[in-house]
Amino acid sequence: MIKCEILLTVNEESHSIIARQADTLLFVLRNQLGLTGAKPGCLNGDCGACTVLVDKTPIKSCMMLAIEAAEKPITTIEGLCDTPIQRAFIEQFAFQCGYCTPGFLINAYALTKQHPDADDETIQEWLESNICRCTSYQEIEQAVKSVLAKKHEND
Amino acid sequence: MIGKSVIRKEAWDKVTGRAKYTHDYFEVGMLHAKLVTSPYAHARIREIHTEKAGSVPGVRAIVTGEGLPLTGEDLRDRPPIAFDKVRYHGEVVAVVVADTLVQAEKAANLIHVAYEPLPSVGSPREALQEGAPLIHENLANYQKGKYSYPEPGTNIAHRTKIRKGNMEKGWAESDVVIEASFAFAPSDHAALEIRCATAEIRQDGTIVIIASSQAPFMIKRLIGEYFGEDVGKVIVHTPLVGGAYGGKAPVQLELLAYLASKAVGGRKVSVWNTREQDMITSPVHIGMEATVKIGCTADGYIKAAEILFLFDGGAYSDKAIDVTRAAAVDCTGPYHIENVWCDSLCVYTNHPYASPFRSFGHCEQAFAIERTIDLLAEKLNIDKLELRMKNAIRPGHTTPTQVVLNRSNVGNLPACIARLRELIQWDEWQRIEINSRTVRAKGVSCGWKTSTIDTDASSGAILTFNPDGSVNLISGVVEIGTGTKTVLAQILSEKLKMDIDDIHVKMDIDTQTTPEHWKTVSSRGTFMAGRAVLSAADDAIRQLKAIAACVLRASAEDLEVGYGKVFLRDDPSIYVPIKDIVYGYKYPNGNAIGGQLIGRGHYILRHLTPLDKETGAGKPGPEWTVCAHAVEIEFDKRDYTYQIIKAASVIDIGKVLNRRAALGQVMGAMSMGLSFASRETFLFDRYERILNAQLRTYRPIRFGEHPEYMVEFIETPQIDAPYGARGVGEHGLIGMPAALANALSVAAEVPLNELPLFPELIWRTKEGKQYGSI
Structure with a gap:
């Protein structure tokens, strides 16, 4: 079993870790860095619960090897602090059990940053990659749209 | 505080990744297990070779099924690890324990099991045919609960009988009789947390x-x-x-x-589990076949119902027996029918075994009943909501298990139906052709549900205080996402007249220190735990007053508790702060009285009884929540695809305790019901192996596929419940499959009596094709 040293920059902190080349980014974040916010839901790229940002792009961390993420800026849910999208999720009751929430939030956060003018089609294209089993999605839609609308107010 | 949309207590933990779930508790030195599962649905286990696997570095043990006791809640029919034979695809045959998951997986792949395949059973009707393979040859010898009735020599794990009124009389009074059959295969809960x-x-x-x-x-x-x-x-x-x-x-x-x-x-x-194992190795959502026959007068009053539910309990009975019993308890749907015959069977098949699924047998039976009601309305040429209104269950009527209903123990169904009629503008149109290809249609349904839990199920609550006078609320309800613990905090806040921020909720359960709440199921959390919390609050108030009575030199009867104080009722300026007495009161000279104040309370449901074996008579639950639903769809007549445009529910919730939380429960349940009804099923091959055990091929509703949800509440209080609130966690789901099927049946102009409603199913039914090819 070959292990290697990987330099990861997570939430603006750098970490040097030793991992198997086959270890996924999700596994390393959770089991080596204790960042358990990203959740395993399928380990197959289907559910989106493990979504993190790599180079500002939402990535399913179960589908990326840790070595592929080396030296790229990574943002996990633990790196979001009192952002408008987090507040909107709370205000709009956009989660219940909370298990899909980190993935949804990361994805929605990137969406609102990259597409402040997102139309319904763009919102769907982004968010259909994540599964929520508790809410009706209507609450999540309201949360995302409330943040997009506020961005416009500020413009 | 009651009715306010208080944000859930663990909200910030959940949006910052701090919320911890079982798999987040990782420990150095902890070993990891990998399950080896059966590739066959029914096979004899000849040999298990573990030598190669055992020599993989890091492997610490390999556990197989020999010598283990049988398990099962109502009927002990399930070895925890298969022994002698496997009865479903995905059943556990061995467990490998190793230092790391990678090592355990490697070893698991090296375990060789020699199987001898046996003929498999793929549906309840198949299981009941003469000469069908027996899944449990030893059924007669299993240890069973007092109220489980397996039928040895068959594949029947349990039969619940409902016998009410006089069927001959019912048929004689009926001018019109309709009969239809229904079917759907098992599916999955697919909770995101494995x-x-x-x-x-x-x-x-x-x-x-x-x-x-x-x-x-x-x-x-x-x-x-x-x-x-x-x-x-x-x-x-x-x-x-x-x-x-x-x-x-x-x-x-x-x-x-x-x-x-x-x-x-x-x-x-x-x-x-892996996701794949979580879907098929662990218990699934039950499948069902059913035949419903309903007789009614020419003017639309239902006189008789003969109902056969054949539930696909899968390979082991476990909780499925209870589910099939619950379906029988409310078998008629929320309608007043004097003459009822129902057999609800829990049937063994070679499918994964079933567990409860939100609504506990009710969305399943409601699909059969509410489709039949629609067929009846069409035959009678009566408005579908009018037919439901005419027969709606009301106080004074009896349930199938012969419980007499009153204004407290049943909600107001006529009010739900009336409100739904306005909400969805039912009277304006029910089917319209948009163009030559597109048609819009509405479907409706009703539902009701009580809980069917152990008659001695109880709930406890403990309150402790902090030195600042704030309270810790400890209840055995598990926070599964329903927000019940936050609602409990609201109930306590109202009772103690205390700021909600001064109530700290213990989120996790530790059975050694948390008082028991039987199970967090059956929409009974708020009712039972809420009553326990109120009782604990009363206990705390009594103690607070007793010690404050000494301090204030006043009779305890003259004191009130609230706003962080115990004060004189007629002069609130004379008071002692709660924080000064919850750890005993210290007089200026150092003397002290009292001690740590602990409020404790419990609640047990009253006068519940098991069902009579022959008639089903008995009282399974304390109250019935009733609901009316509608779904509006847009259907493409050329390619048989459709979009769900709107979904509506009107539910008699008793009392809204937290509006947004209640709406969330109902809308989430509706979403789950629509997802199940429109697209969720396991696909089996002819050997009953599951072909789609992953979220890529088993595809729940995703963002953007959701309709517009409309939810309204009626409030008819349940007198015994905290502030009158009825159970509501499951009811949004009950009528969704039926309402969707009713809408699509109208749109496609063909009765759709199977689930899920894939476009292919509609095409096949419409074209009368047996097989899925052109």
Whole structure:
């Protein structure tokens, strides 16, 4: 079993870790860095619960090897602090059990940053990659749209 | 405080990634287990070769099924690890324990099991045919509960009978009779959090389990019962649970974790399903076949109902017996029918075994009943809501199990129907052709549900105080996402007249220190735990007044508690702060009285009885929540695809305790019901192997596919419930499959009596094609 040293920059902190080349980014974040916010839901790229940002792009961390993420800026849910999208999720009751929430939030956060003018089609294209089993999605839609609308107010 | 949309207590933990679930508790030195599962649905196990696997570095133990006790909640028919034969695709045949998951997986792949395939049984009707393969040859000898009635020599694990009124009279009074049959295969809960359990057995015999479960207290009891362990030495921790929907009510992985730990000298072992195993190895959403025959007068009054539910309980009965019983309890739907005959069977098949699924047998039976009601309305040429209104269950009527209803124990269905009629503009149109290709249609349905839980199920609550006078609320309800613990805090806040921010809720469960709440199921959390909290609050208030009476030199009867103080009723300026007395009161000279104040309360449901074996007579639950639903769809006549445009529910909730939380429960349940009805099913091959056990091929509704949801509440209080609130966690789901099927049947102009409603099913039904090819 070959292990290697990987330099990861997570939430603006750098970490040097030793991992198997086959270890996924999700596994390393959770089991080596204790960042358990990203959740395993399928380990197959289907559910989106493990979504993190790599180079500002939402990535399913179960589908990326840790070595592929080396030296790229990574943002996990633990790196979001009192952002408008987090507040909107709370205000709009956009989660219940909370298990899909980190993935949804990361994805929605990137969406609102990259597409402040997102139309319904763009919102769907982004968010259909994540599964929520508790809410009706209507609450999540309201949360995302409330943040997009506020961005416009500020413009 | 009551009715306010208070944000959930654990909200910030959940949006910052701090919320911890079972699999987030990682420990250095913890061993990992990998399950080896059966590739066959029915096969004899000839040999299991573990030598190669055992020599993989890091492997510490391999556990197989020999010599283990049988398990099962109502009927002990299930070996925790298959022994002698496997009865479903995905059944556990061995558990490999290793230092790392990678090692355990590697070893698991090297275990060779020699099987001799047996003929498999693929549906309840097939299982009941003469000469069908017997799935449990030994059924007669299984240990069973007092109220389970297996039929040895058949594949029937249990039969619930409902016999009410006089069927001959009912048919004689009927001018019109309609009969139809229905079917759907098992599907899955697909909670986002994969099931997980860890176990360790300490030197003194203490067993510590961490489990993603709706029933931590049941895990404790069952490990005691199944394995002869001292129940006081079993401690179960349950942190936040990442979705459950009934699927985490059974006890399964916890037993494997216990056995695995035992095999490695008590070291801590984690058992964690893969998504694929979580879908088929762990219990699933039950399938059903049914035949419903309803007779009514020419003017639309239902006189008789003959109902046969054949539930696909899968390979083992476990909780399925209860589910099939609950379906029988409310078998007629929320309608007044004097003459009822119902047999509800829990049938063994070679499918994964079933567990509760949100609505506990009700969305399943409602699909059959509400489709039949629509067919009846069409035959009678009566408005579909009018027919439902005419027969709506009301106070004074009796339920199928002969409980007399009153204004407290049943909600107001006529009010729900009337409001739904306005909400969806039913009278304006029910089917319109948009163009030559597109048609819009509405479908409606009604539902009702009581709980069918153990008659002695109870709930406890403990209140402790902090030095600043704030309160810690400790209840055995598991936070599975329903927000019940926040609602409990609201109930307490109202009762103690205390700021909600001064109430701290203990989120996780530790069965050693948390008072028991039987199971977090059946929409009974708020009712039972709410009553327990109110009782604990009363206890705390009594103690607060007793000590304040000494301090204030006043009679306890003259005191009030609220706003952080105990004060004189007629002069609130004379008071003692709660914080000064909850750890005893110290007089200026140093003398002290009292001590730490602990409020305790409990609640047990009153006057519940088991069902009579021959007639079903009995009182299964305290109240019935009623609901009316509608779905509006847009259907493409050329390619048979459709979009769900709107979905509506009007529910008699008794009293809204937290508006947004209640709306969330109902809308989430509706979404789950529509997802199940439109697209969720396991696909089986002819050997009953499952072809789509992953979320890529088993595809729940995703963002953007959701309709517009409309939810309204009627408030008819249940007198015994906290502030009158009725159970509401499941009811949004009940009528969704039926309403969708009713809408599509109208749109496609063909009766659709199977689920899920894939476009292909509609095409096949419309074109009368047997097979899915052109």
